[in-house]
Amino acid sequence: MLQVTNLTKFFPVAAKTPRWMPGGKQTQYLHAVDGLDLTIQPGESVGLVGESGCGKSTLIRLISRLLEPTAGAILFDGVDIGQIPVGDFSHSAQRAKLQMVFQDPSDSLNPRFTAFDTITEPIRRLGSKQDQRRLQQRATELAQQVGLPPELLSRFPHQLSGGQKARVGIARAIALNPTMLILDEPTSALDVSVQAVILHLLADLRKQMNISYLFISHDLNVVRLLCDRILVMYLGKLVETGPTDDIFNHPRHPYTQALISAIPAFEANPHRIPLTGEPRSPINPSPNICRLYGRCPKGDDGCQQAAPNLQPINDYHQVACHYPAYPQ
Incomplete structure (x- = not known):
C-alpha cells in the first residue's frame, strides 16, 4: 500500500554569523527526516512512536504531501506521489485514497461548518458531483457508521462534545472510502473514557473497510492496542x-x-x-x-x-x- 524509500527532509538553519563576514558559516541543515525507509501493507496498522522532536510530524506531512521532500520516493498504491507537487496533490485522484485524522478534534474542524458540511466537504471536492439529497443520505450513512446520532449533523463544532467532534473528523476521513488513514494522535485531546470508545471505533472501521493505518502516538498502550507493527x-x-x-x-x-x-x-x-x-x-x-x-x-x-x-x-x-x- 505504501512504500517509502530513502525519504529525507532537511530544513535550512540560519547561520549565526553572516557569510560575508570573516569566519562566516555556510548554511546548516536540520535533519528532520534522514534517509528513512518504511512499508505498510494493505489492511495493516503500523504505529510510529518516539519522543517529541524525533521527526514524526515531519514524516507524516511528507507522506500526506503537505511538504516537499529533500530526497527520496513515496509510492502509494503503485504511484510515486512524491513526484506530484504539493499544490497539485490536493486535486489528484490519490488524495481521495489517503486521508488524515488530526490530533485535536476542535482545532481541525471549521467553526463555520456544521457537522454535515464537514463530513460532505471531501465528497464535494474530490468525489463525483451529487445532489443535496444524495449528500444528505451519504452523511447520514457515515454518521451512523461512526456512532454519531444523525440529528447532530446540523450542529456546529461548539455545540458538540469532544467525542462527537472526534467522530465527525473520522467520518470526514472515511467519506471517500480511502485505502489508508494517517492518524496523528487522534485521541490525545479526549477524556480517558472517550479515548477507549474512539479506539474501539477505529479498530472496527479498519476491519470493516480493510483500511491501512499509520498511527502516531506518545501513548504506547494505545499503540499496543491498535497496531500490528511498530x-x-x-x-x-x-x-x-x-x-x-x-x-x-x-x-x-x-x-x-x-x-x-x-x-x-x-x-x-x-x-x-x-x-x-x-x-x-x-x-x-x-x-x-x-x-x-x-x-x-x-x-x-x-x-x-x-x-x-x-x-x-x-x-x-x-x-x-x-x-x-x-x-x-
Missing part, C-alpha cells in the same frame, strides 16, 4: 521496527527499552531505564556517530566511529544498534 523513531532515523508483541516483550534497541520502561505500571518499584545526558543536535549530525551516543548506556568508542544501520534480527524484526539486546 516503528521506533529517534532524531530522524528509525532505530527499531517489528511486530507489536516483539517490540513490547523483547525490545532490542536501548532507546526502545527506555521507552517501554517508561510506561506507567502498578509495580511498587518499577524498573526504569534512564537515558542520561542531552540529545545530540539534529543540525548537520555526523553520519559516522550513532544518534543515541552520549545517552545510551551501552555506548562505547565504536559507536562514534560507525553509525549503525537497520539490520534484521529475524524475518520481521530490525534494529539499528551495534549491541542489540537478546531475549534471556
Whole structure:
C-alpha cells in the first residue's frame, strides 16, 4: 500500500554569523527526516512512536504531501506521489485514497461548518458531483457508521462534545472510502473514557473497510492496542521496527527499552531505564556517530566511529544498534 524509500527532509538553519563576514558559516541543515525507509501493507496498522522532536510530524506531512521532500520516493498504491507537487496533490485522484485524522478534534474542524458540511466537504471536492439529497443520505450513512446520532449533523463544532467532534473528523476521513488513514494522535485531546470508545471505533472501521493505518502516538498502550507493527523513531532515523508483541516483550534497541520502561505500571518499584545526558543536535549530525551516543548506556568508542544501520534480527524484526539486546 505504501512504500517509502530513502525519504529525507532537511530544513535550512540560519547561520549565526553572516557569510560575508570573516569566519562566516555556510548554511546548516536540520535533519528532520534522514534517509528513512518504511512499508505498510494493505489492511495493516503500523504505529510510529518516539519522543517529541524525533521527526514524526515531519514524516507524516511528507507522506500526506503537505511538504516537499529533500530526497527520496513515496509510492502509494503503485504511484510515486512524491513526484506530484504539493499544490497539485490536493486535486489528484490519490488524495481521495489517503486521508488524515488530526490530533485535536476542535482545532481541525471549521467553526463555520456544521457537522454535515464537514463530513460532505471531501465528497464535494474530490468525489463525483451529487445532489443535496444524495449528500444528505451519504452523511447520514457515515454518521451512523461512526456512532454519531444523525440529528447532530446540523450542529456546529461548539455545540458538540469532544467525542462527537472526534467522530465527525473520522467520518470526514472515511467519506471517500480511502485505502489508508494517517492518524496523528487522534485521541490525545479526549477524556480517558472517550479515548477507549474512539479506539474501539477505529479498530472496527479498519476491519470493516480493510483500511491501512499509520498511527502516531506518545501513548504506547494505545499503540499496543491498535497496531500490528511498530516503528521506533529517534532524531530522524528509525532505530527499531517489528511486530507489536516483539517490540513490547523483547525490545532490542536501548532507546526502545527506555521507552517501554517508561510506561506507567502498578509495580511498587518499577524498573526504569534512564537515558542520561542531552540529545545530540539534529543540525548537520555526523553520519559516522550513532544518534543515541552520549545517552545510551551501552555506548562505547565504536559507536562514534560507525553509525549503525537497520539490520534484521529475524524475518520481521530490525534494529539499528551495534549491541542489540537478546531475549534471556
